[in-house]
Amino acid sequence: MPVITIRIGKGRPIETKRAAAQAITDAVVSTLGVRREWVTILFDEYDRENWATGGELHVDKFGPGFGAAGTETGASGRGSHEQ
Amino acid sequence: MPVITIRIGKGRPIETKRAAAQAITDAVVSTLGVRREWVTILFDEYDRENWATGGELHVDKFGPGFGAAGTETGASGRGSHEQ
Amino acid sequence: MPVITIRIGKGRPIETKRAAAQAITDAVVSTLGVRREWVTILFDEYDRENWATGGELHVDKFGPGFGAAGTETGASGRGSHEQ
Amino acid sequence: MPVITIRIGKGRPIETKRAAAQAITDAVVSTLGVRREWVTILFDEYDRENWATGGELHVDKFGPGFGAAGTETGASGRGSHEQ
Amino acid sequence: MPVITIRIGKGRPIETKRAAAQAITDAVVSTLGVRREWVTILFDEYDRENWATGGELHVDKFGPGFGAAGTETGASGRGSHEQ
Amino acid sequence: MPVITIRIGKGRPIETKRAAAQAITDAVVSTLGVRREWVTILFDEYDRENWATGGELHVDKFGPGFGAAGTETGASGRGSHEQ
Numbered sequence: 001m002p003v004i005t006i007r008i009g010k011g012r013p014i015e016t017k018r019a020a021a022q023a024i025t026d027a028v029v030s031t032l033g034v035r036r037e038w039v040t041i042l043f044d045e046y047d048r049e050n051w052a053t054g055g056e057l058h059v060d061k062f063g064p065g066f067g068a069a070g071t072e073t074g075a076s077g078r079g080s081h082e083q
Numbered sequence: 084m085p086v087i088t089i090r091i092g093k094g095r096p097i098e099t100k101r102a103a104a105q106a107i108t109d110a111v112v113s114t115l116g117v118r119r120e121w122v123t124i125l126f127d128e129y130d131r132e133n134w135a136t137g138g139e140l141h142v143d144k145f146g147p148g149f150g151a152a153g154t155e156t157g158a159s160g161r162g163s164h165e166q
Numbered sequence: 167m168p169v170i171t172i173r174i175g176k177g178r179p180i181e182t183k184r185a186a187a188q189a190i191t192d193a194v195v196s197t198l199g200v201r202r203e204w205v206t207i208l209f210d211e212y213d214r215e216n217w218a219t220g221g222e223l224h225v226d227k228f229g230p231g232f233g234a235a236g237t238e239t240g241a242s243g244r245g246s247h248e249q
Numbered sequence: 250m251p252v253i254t255i256r257i258g259k260g261r262p263i264e265t266k267r268a269a270a271q272a273i274t275d276a277v278v279s280t281l282g283v284r285r286e287w288v289t290i291l292f293d294e295y296d297r298e299n300w301a302t303g304g305e306l307h308v309d310k311f312g313p314g315f316g317a318a319g320t321e322t323g324a325s326g327r328g329s330h331e332q
Numbered sequence: 333m334p335v336i337t338i339r340i341g342k343g344r345p346i347e348t349k350r351a352a353a354q355a356i357t358d359a360v361v362s363t364l365g366v367r368r369e370w371v372t373i374l375f376d377e378y379d380r381e382n383w384a385t386g387g388e389l390h391v392d393k394f395g396p397g398f399g400a401a402g403t404e405t406g407a408s409g410r411g412s413h414e415q
Numbered sequence: 416m417p418v419i420t421i422r423i424g425k426g427r428p429i430e431t432k433r434a435a436a437q438a439i440t441d442a443v444v445s446t447l448g449v450r451r452e453w454v455t456i457l458f459d460e461y462d463r464e465n466w467a468t469g470g471e472l473h474v475d476k477f478g479p480g481f482g483a484a485g486t487e488t489g490a491s492g493r494g495s496h497e498q
Contacts, residue, residue, distance in 0.1 A: 003252055007086040007374060008115060014215050018223055020114040025221030027106035031099065032091060036220050042173060043216040049346050050375040054368050055357030057350055086335055090291060097464050101472055108470030119469050125422060126465040132263050133292040137285050138274030140267055169418055173252040174281060180381050182280065184389055189276035191387030197269040198257060202386050208339060209382040256457060298429050299458040303451050304440030306433055339418040340447060352446040359438035363431065364423060
């Protein structure tokens with residue numbers, strides 16, 4: 001009966017959450033050996049002014065926008081969300 | 084920079100945690116579009132006397148042992164961990 | 167000085183929270199033997215798109231509405247909130 | 250499907266947790282209108298050296314023992330646990 | 333790589349959060365011996381109807397406003413935020 | 416009445432926690448404008464096998480020991496704790 005809390009930056013569309021809930025549940029079920037229906041996932045979304053690393057708010061570090069291209073994953077081309 | 088907390092029953096071996104950390108990180112990276120090195124995973128392990136569902140402690144519901152065969156996932160054969 | 171966090175579906179009226187805070191505090195004081203004024207209760211409310219069980223978002227499972235009659239407690243007649 | 254986390258001082262016997270899980274679940278079911286079997290309760294126990302109020306560790310404030318008579322609820326006679 | 337969660341009453345301006353993130357990170361770095369860039373701080377803001385102490389919601393105890401002068405720190409003159 | 420949770424690697428001595436509780440409380444009081452006696456700090460300590468970044472357990476990444484010299488803060492000379 002795992003309870004999984006995922007703290008992320010605010011602003012992802014529902015499709016992203018749907019895919020994440022599915023994929024993370026798959027990963028949990030296959031590695032931890034629990035029943036699928038017992039897995040609970042909770043997304044805790046944070047505004048950039050409520051998240052800081054290195055003593056600096058993300059709104060100051062990255063600007064108010066969310067996922068501006070290339071700011072985060074750079075050359076990996078994987079995308080640009082940062083939180 | 085997602086921070087992921089996984090509350091589970093105590094007693095899984097390190098191999099299980101290693102596999103879970105890897106698979107869950109994979110799932111997070113591919114669906115949430117974050118850099119791999121930014122994903123933090125924390126396992127919060129609980130004794131069965133510190134976890135209750137339906138008002139009943141798991142130590143009373145399932146006994147003190149962990150993962151006794153068949154108690155949880157039954158016919159699915161997937162294993163028997165329950166928390 | 168217990169700190170109690172209650173994760174629930176978003177949308178309950180203040181009267182419900184008032185009653186819950188009171189009843190849960192009563193339960194904590196009488197069973198854990200702590201002073202009433204030391205009990206802290208925090209409600210963490212979740213949108214249905216931020217809560218998943220079995221790999222499925224609750225907004226997909228139960229629809230966007232909150233507490234549609236009968237979906238949850240059924241014959242018990244106790245109500246219909248599900249989160 | 251409320252998930253309830255109870256942070257308390259370490260050291261309570263299982264009977265106390267059993268009674269607390271029951272009473273808190275009762276309170277949740279009757280006030281929040283959820284099915285009994287969907288209520289999850291998790292006890293997070295803390296050593297006195299991991300809990301501070303007013304900038305002072307509880308081990309320094311109250312001593313290493315747990316629940317020494319009278320230190321907490323005093324004249325109320327309700328007991329003496331403080332966390 | 334400490335992850336620090338700060339639960340506070342909703343309504344503080346960004347300047348306050350900026351100063352708090354900085355000062356708390358300073359305190360963590362100098363006392364816990366971790367690299368500055370590894371410190372993560374998350375602010376969890378609560379409405380007054382989602383926070384209760386002594387079984388009473390803060391909206392009932394303190395009113396709906398935030399930080400009405402003198403209600404909290406009184407003579408200390410330090411300000412009046414209460415959560 | 417802020418409630419502050421600090422997730423760190425297990426193994427720091429009580430003197431370190433005492434200093435951290437004090438310094439963090441100072442930082443909170445001076446920047447958030449709350450009464451000192453209302454600040455609660457909770458240390459959540461994690462074994463290295465319960466903490467992963469980048470999909471890798473810290474026990475695999477850094478070894479089982481805690482704070483081996485130089486692994487973390489290197490030239491900064493600030494110390495060597497990494498979690």
